[in-house]
Amino acid sequence: MQTDSSFTFVLFGGTGDLSMRKILPALFEAHRAGGMLADSGKIVAVARHAANRDEYLQWVNEHVKPHVSKKGVDEAAWASFLTRIEFVKIDLGNPEDFTHLRDAIQDLPGIRVFYLATGPSLFVPICHALASVGLNENARIVLEKPLGYDLKSSNAINDAVGKIFAEEQIYRIDHYLGKEPVQNLLALRFGNALFEPLWRREWVESIQITIAEELGVEARGDFYDNTGALRDMVQNHLLQLLSIVAMEPPHSMDSDSVRDEKLRVLRALKPIDPNEIGKVAVRGQYHAGGIRGTPVPAYATEPGVKPDSTTETFVALKVEIENWRWAGVPFFLRTGKRLADRVAEIVVNFRAVPHSALGASALRAGANRLVIRLQPNETIRLYCLAKQPGEGMNLASVHLDLAFDQFFREGQMEAYQRLLLDVINGRLALFVRRDEQEAAWRWVEPILNDWKASNKPPKPYASGTWGPAAASAMLAQHGTCWLEEEN
Known part of the structure; x- marks a missing residue:
């Protein structure tokens, strides 16, 4: 699954459990395999629980390494993987903070992937904030489950997200x-x-x-x-x-x-x-x-x-x-x-x-x-x-x-590795x-x-x-x- 697709992978909930246990380990495995991720691809973590990039990388070292595969961590590969990672401190409840994200990624090449590893109550506010700073174009958005509490609430989320992103931009993930x-x-x-x-x-x-x-x-x-x-x-x-x-x-x-x-x-x-x-x-x-x-x-x-x-x-x-x-x-x-x-x-x-x-x-x-x-x-x-x-x-x-x-x-x-590569490469078949x-x-x-x-x-x-x-x-x-x- 070789790729030359350049990308900017923006990870909301960058200090959360899902990011530590699944998403970042999966991206590391793709990086370590060689050729699966374009050399120019960047990972931009978004959170408010770290002060700066150095503090975030320290958090990643402590919380991601234990969840890397049984092959363990090749330190040279790990060090080069960390060079892909940037960090933007954002309060998701403050839409004005998204200007910091726009400024941080506007000159980065390739498709933009926004992964919402957050609670579903934040899906719509994040999408609105992305649109308010023009980040909903040339982009794909990944929505974790649960998407709503029932049919009515699920439709409400899908309606709101659908006004900002086209259906072919939306990747509803089911890792199974x-x-x-x-x-x-x-x-x-x-x-x-x-x-x-x-x-x-x-x-x-x-x-x-x-x-x-x-x-x-x-x-x-x-x-x-x-x-x-x-x-x-x-x-x-x-x-x-x-x-x-x-x-x-x-x-x-x-x-x-x-x-x-x-x-x-x-x-x-x-x-x-x-x-x-x-x-x-x-x-x-x-x-x-x-x-x-x-x-x-x-x-x-x-x-x-x-x-x-x-x-x-x-x-x-x-x-x-x-x-x-x-x-x-x-x-x-x-x-x-x-x-x-x-x-x-x-x-x-x-x-x-x-x-x-x-x-x-x-x-x-x-x-x-x-x-x-x-x-x-x-x-x-x-x-x-x-x-x-x-x-x-x-x-x-x-x-x-x-x-x-x-x-x-x-x-x-691993399932997340395959699905994240599919998002980066624009393959929707395994998404809902x-x-x-x-x-x-x-x-x-x-x-x-x-x-x-x-x-x-x-x-x-x-x-x-x-x-x-x-x-x-x-x-x-x-x-x-x-x-x-x-x-």
């Missing part, structure tokens, strides 16, 4: 779309004749998509208690992964062809019947328990969380897609905090053979499945049955692995278009409204488990179970 296995899912489906004939209702029994975290809300209690798992993870990450799994083959891999097909999936989601929400949606909240032997507190006792909070930290959903390819196939989505393991994966369960001359083992559910692991280890594994060595025709489950770190000599690219976002909010809202109106408390689950028992019961009604329950 930049993960290597998600890219390889597209390659497997659309680059091989093997899977496409099977990728449909006739041969797929069910699909599971899980994003599980061992961590709790950490220091984000104030934010999370007003958000919850449905807004934080389902409306964006899980529905985006669903649309990638279920989309039709695009005409090409250009940005609008891919996003058009994702949009068709989101619009084909079966609307949630308010009378059926209790059967297809499970919400839970973690209580005190243990993670790998370490005691952890209940959600309601976390800092910043209301003691009587009814905010969900776990969601499991049964989703259906009303089109010819997927009609009748259940998609089970699940996400939660303080679960038994940190894992993100897509599980495609194929149907059993219609008749087996080899015994009942060939007819069992899950004999053939594809498991796409997004984290912590990025792999794709295809399960099938084979004869066990020895006398008789005894079958056992075996698997074929695509372990990227073993097969490809070059290192994998406004109509996709609206379709996702529109589908999620009946669940949000029902939970708000009923005011029923979420189902409790002990930290260190896989969530409320009701999530397993929901799958049992369809004759299946979560992958870890099989094992």
Whole structure:
């Protein structure tokens, strides 16, 4: 992914957690790789918590280095990376301060990228301030999630930003779309004749998509208690992964062809019947328990969380897609905090053979499945049955692995690294278009409204488990179970 594209990358929230853990480490990896970033490219950090460039670089040395990849920090590469970084002290609440930013970057070459690693309440004021000093032209703007609290607030932000930046200038980021296995899912489906004939209702029994975290809300209690798992993870990450799994083959891999097909999936989601929400949606909240032997507190006792909070930290959903390819196939989505393991994966369960001359083992559910692991280890594994060595025709489950770190000599690219390079080079395919976002909010809202109106408390689950028992019961009604329950 070589580039000669000159750029000025302006990072709002330059001292924030996201900048330290993800954005600057990703830019450093691109810099260290050589040739991915134009030599003339500059990074301009914007914050008010540092006095000057020297103080900011000291902050970067302390807070970014621990998050650089396992390869560690090559000090020569690190020193040259720091020469790219400039710093502008700005109070984002004072639009007049943006003249300092304009003066600092007006003579820098190339496309301008404004990355808003801030709270969503600042998106519109920052955009207005950029426009007031003429910085909205020859520019791209990156918006982090969450983009709004519901459909109305999301539209309000998009309307306001859309008056200042054209749609093709707006990059709504979802880092799961930049993960290597998600890219390889597209390659497997659309680059091989093997899977496409099977990728449909006739041969797929069910699909599971899980994003599980061992961590709790950490220091984000104030934010999370007003958000919850449905807004934080389902409306964006899980529905985006669903649309990638279920989309039709695009005409090409250009940005609008891919996003058009994702949009068709989101619009084909079966609307949630308010009378059926209790059967297809499970919400839970973690209580005190243990993670790998370490005691952890209940959600309601976390800092910043209301003691009587009814905010969900776990969601499991049964989703259906009303089109010819997927009609009748259940998609089970699940996400939660303080679960038994940190894992993100897509599980495609194929149907059993219609008749087996080899015994009942060939007819069992899950004999053939594809498991796409997004984290912590990025792999794709295809399960099938084979004869066990020895006398008789005894079958056992075996698997074929695509372990990227073993097969490809070059290192994998982290999701943020890929997506930031796409922004700099003007590639929109892996970013969320406004109509996709609206379709996702529109589908999620009946669940949000029902939970708000009923005011029923979420189902409790002990930290260190896989969530409320009701999530397993929901799958049992369809004759299946979560992958870890099989094992």
